Amino acid sequence: MRPGWLDRIWPLLPVLAALAFTSVLLLLFKASPVVAFSAMLEGAFGSSERILNVIAFWIPLLLCAAGLLITFQAGLWNIGIEGQIILGSIGATWVALSLELAAPLQITLEILAAMAGGALWAGIAGWLKTRGGVHEIFGGLALNNLAIILTNYLISGPWQPPEGGSFRGTVPFGEHALLPLFDGSRFSPLALILAGTAFSIVMIALRNSTWGLKLKALGRNSRSAFLLGVSSNREAVLAMMFCGALAGLGGAVRVLSWFDSLRQSISGGIGYLALLVVMLAAYRVLWVPFVAFFFSAVLNGAIVLQLRTQLHSSLGDILTGVMVLFVLLLGDPIRLRGLRRAKDDG
Amino acid sequence: AAPAAEPTEAPAAEEPAAEEPAAEPLTFGVVLVGPANDHGWSQAHAEGAQYVADNLGANLILFESLNPADKPEATLDGVVDDMISQGATLIITTSDEFEEDTATVAASHPDVIFINASGDDVHTGEAGPNLGNVMGRMEDMKAIAGCAAALTTQTGSIGYVGPLINFETRRLVASAYLGAKYCYENYRGLDPADLDFAVTWIGFWFNIPGVTLDPTEVVSNFIDTGSDVIMSGIDTTEAIDVVGQRFAADEVVHAVPYDFIGACETAPAACLGVPFFSWGPAYLALAQSVQDGTWVQSWDWNAANYNALGDPTQTDVGWVPGEGLSAEASASLDQFIAGLASGEINVWTGPINLQDGSEYIAAGATATDDEIWYLPQLPEGVEGPSE
Amino acid sequence: MDNGQLIAVLASILLQASPLIIAVCGETLTERAGIVNLSLDGTMLLSAMTGFVAAHLTDNLMLGFAAGAAVGAFFALIVAFSSIQLKQSQVATGFVLTLLGDSLSAFLGQEYTRLPGPSVPHFAIPILKDIPILGPIIFNQDGLVYFAILLIFATSWWLFRSRPGLELRSAGERPEAAFARGVNVRRLRYLYTVIGGALVGIAGAAYSLDVKIGWSEGHTRGLGWIALAIVIFGGWSPVRGAIGALLFGATKAAATVLQRAFPEVSVVAFNALPWLLMIGVLLLVSNKIVGRLLVNAPPALKRPLQRMLQVAPPAALGTELKNE
């Protein structure tokens, strides 16, 4: 069948369908979609602070999504990324609480510790898969919860604030330990630079590096890749650790700029969100930053939505989730045509 | 400040700069840590806020479930900024979780009054001029709850479902135990050494699946291992839910829920009563003072109004007895309450030893507010971790 | 803890594990047919919510379970459609549905948080309940538990003894061969994905209507993933799966008991037990480990060990039928 105007506007379909779906939900709850969506719009772009917030939230999301591009290339479902973010923030916190150095050095060490933490957690998941034969989805999942539990142990035990145990989090870090922020917002230009660099590295690695090619082979057929000389286990673990390091960096951004201390469940689903981002981008590298930004805008918008309409802010998650689902279901006209053909010959 | 409270000497706070004329209605924001309909801690605050809105004609901006797990993208100052942009001049943050952030945000909005419920920044002097604390004296109500439990238990074993361990939760468990001990000894004439009072901490204020212990299972386990009265110290209602189920299956078990005045309704017959927070009066007083521009910084630790213990419009903390209470049990309980009211009973009277055996309150002495507020360890006789 | 208490604890473990057992049986059917329905966690949340709301509004338990089953079946249908018809990755669809089910349940259920609702009535089976030890543990429960136990044997009979079960397994083992033998692989996969999903839905409702009575946001979060892991641990066999579910229930109970036994240990430490267990058992049944074990095992032990430990997933699990 010839690709006509239909195919050109097709990518919009899932987006429209998702908006329609959420509108119906809103009407069910006797809320006007117009009000709701404009509230979300305001919440995302209503003021410079808000825009800065969207950017600030976008950065860790982008970092995680970039890392996931690598693991997806290697055919790995790195659901453990949540825990990797958390271990990152734990790593950064550890340095922040235990060292007192000049800001540049302090921050460098914090970031390195964060990346190491994330890489460690991812490495465990990778090791469990390659050497232990535990699928990364389940290894990662268990590690996610263990990471949260570890945080709770730390902030209610060794790292609890002097005034006594609580789950509030650690004491706020000193100025020298925090990322320099763009006037009073939570947006740290440094973090943005780091994220941008990380993303371009990923892009190059996937396009032009031998490693990227190895991972591609690994993702398509690990057995053949192995026989063609790819150290399948090692590369798989490396891919995981690379992603973990970026996630860990994201975790550092969370504690060092978004918050000012380690809080419980600091990642709060950003990792899962990043998985959705990459899926909605259909694993196309260049789309990822834009989709990630869109997600960040939607979620930040949902906050104001709740303030204005008193509606549950999970509406934002629903919108993003449904969008990805519809991309899977209607995103690809070719498949749907295939479907029609399948129907034809019974 | 609120009735029956003793404001501690706070650093003399100069009046906040901006004041709007009392004419136009006050706009105030309330931030909850959990959902507004959790039948527990957060709902009690939500209804308190609503009470203010109704009685003062103030308009309320409510924000629920502000915690990183539910809303990674939300932060206290983001929410507060929006509330202020909507004209809020009073912001109430209703959890100890918000203590630090409230202090920070308060500093960046000097012309808005902030109240952090259950915090002690004012008491410790860390608070900026526009930040106050409020808390209800739940300790006495917990003592009543403990007494009701002790009066009812047949197996002599009481289970307490605790949230996470901190000063607040520790002193509440302690009060419950001391109340139970007093009544077990004085009204049932049994040896308090035989009273088995165990606490299990789930690890957070409410159940986070996979991360905390599941309160449902904790309660079942208590009942299975012989406890016949379950007290709840967590924000949500699992204790009364499970006990209600077991009760319906003809088991002899009772529960004492917590926080929310309506908590018994899940299973009235199995409920011995509920010690509840009623934030309405305190919030109303605060809002009033802010509106009139007469607000003075204070650390309010509001005691119960024993003349209206069950009336949420007249007391900040209270107790409503439940159907599960037997006739003579409630008779004794009323004596106990009367004793507390008149002050002739104080369960915090020594000798009180800590779990490690060290003496905390000497024989005959009674604990000071600070000794209660900053209780370092659970008292001797309570089974379960102290930190 | 005296014997009476031990029995009571065991009975509770069985009750707590019942919904898991139901979900595991459902997912086992689905995966045996060659489809991975990864959406369990979201499905159970949404069906727990719908089930409770339906029962709360109509005050009718059965309607509650029916609603839960319907939701489960519907989500499963989406998974089946996107993989069988559109040849999309089952993991991708399942994962999205996992998150979607979670947020949908939070949004739609917001007004029904922690309301009282009907709960499955306790029902002791007259004579059986008096059997020493077993009686009070197994037969002094409620309908849910009996259903779960029956389901274990029903599904494993269906899978391994009946002719339709044979076809079901063939669809998951080698769809091309099954097709060549006139098995309608596509239809079977649809059928068992939906049936499995419905069971998962019932499991979800079982939480909000019995085991964790009531609804609140994230009510069953995490349990769906546990169920998926147990399916693997169970080697795609209902009976072994049930054992896994009980084992898991026991560990959680242990976490509670241990905290009281060791007050000096930090309370959060024990919350880690179930997850460590999850990794542990998956390691135990993973072919890499077992393979190494078997190479070095004495010949006499090889066969029994193999039969006991080595679990192979349905060969065509997650793949699509390639005729033509």
Added chain:
Amino acid sequence: MRVELQNIRKHFGEVRANDDISLIFEPGKIYGLLGENGAGKSTLMKILSGFQKPDGGKIILDGKARRFDSPADALAAGVGMLYQEPLDMPPFLVLENYLLGQRRGFAVNARQAAKDLRELGKKYGFDIQPEEHIRDLSLGERQQLELLRLLAGGAQLLILDEPTTGISTEQKVLLFDSMRKLAKDEGKTLILVSHKLDEVQDLCSQVFVLRKGKLVGEAKLPCPNELLVNLMFEKLPPRRERASREQKQVALELKDAVVATPRLELQPLNLTVYAGEVFGLAGLEGSGQEILLKACAGLLPIRSGSMQLGHQPLDQLDYHAARAGGISYMAAGRVEEGLVAGLTLTEHMALVDQEAGFFVDWAGSRARTKERVQHFQVVGTSESTVEQLSGGNQQRFLFAMLPSSLKLILLEHPTRGLDIRSTDWIWQQLDERRKDGTAILFISADLDEVVERSDRIAVFSGGRMSRVVDAAKTNAEELGHLIGGEQ
């Protein structure tokens, strides 16, 4: 049953797999279907057996036109096909596998069914154990089961696609006997698809020959092989005589090497392979020869004893070290083990590029690919993905990827499923390699090939390696006996 095919057409994109083919098969006879790789034999048979739908044309059984929606339909109509890789259920019991697809009853009456199966087996001289697992059976036994299943299903026309690769001589004899019996005594129609002319000569009364999807001729048998060959290939390059080996240095040496998998543990191995030598390994699948090959490749650890390549010990080597050390391993499955579906030829080339740095040298790789594709006569472009290549060309491309200088090449079934031309071509390449001292260790299920192509031969049975025999002084029969376990 009289089977008539009229103007069968089937296209895959550009490829005309079947191009207007018309054929007639009479009852009671055994037909041969010949043709080079990709000629369209399997496609035609899959259409006849309902596994694929024709783009055009008619299938007429005993005068009735039929359309099959599935193989089950076809079987119901009396057409059954036996695939080279039997379509059975490895993890199932023999009995379950037999019952699957039989539409009767809800619960299974295992005892009765087992009895039926045994008797049916006896009838054709097959010894069947209903309680065994399929995966524990040899290829030949699995074939026999399939045959029984088809017969029980009421097949009147039986199609066998390359049935004799990988089964023992006894099993082959047994199979052919039963085929003759089916044709003569039961008047069934049989079609044998094969690349092995002597089998066809021995069994069939008539052959049809396909080329590039067209029917290009038929012949009554017996007739001279040349005739058939000329029908199959326009032109067949003359077979070059292979140089016999001269070098005497040791390439590979195993001393009391013990290798084991969870399934099978080999008796201690002692084996010497010389540089430039071709060493053939025969034996039924799963007898241990694959394990030996994997061990040499570093895919399985040597648990005791020693292994040497030239003079350096290789006891604890891992696969990648072995590759680096000049050992190449080619597994039997091509797209499964060796090629990555979805990657282009260029990407493959870049992947195996020895001196690749951090960045991929795309230009260089593309150039190298074009040059190799050219030289190895691979039908395909540098940008086509491997799954687009036909079996023969995939095999060629695997050879194209081999590093230039190697000490040892390990081959599993290097020519399985390939036609005479590709087979010859492959062995030419290997001969080239031998010239510069590369030793070649290969497994083949085709005993004639083993005898013809090797310098020396060892036979495996049940994890034991036989004495080493000199290819010049042996023949397929002797190997057959060794496979049977005799000394």
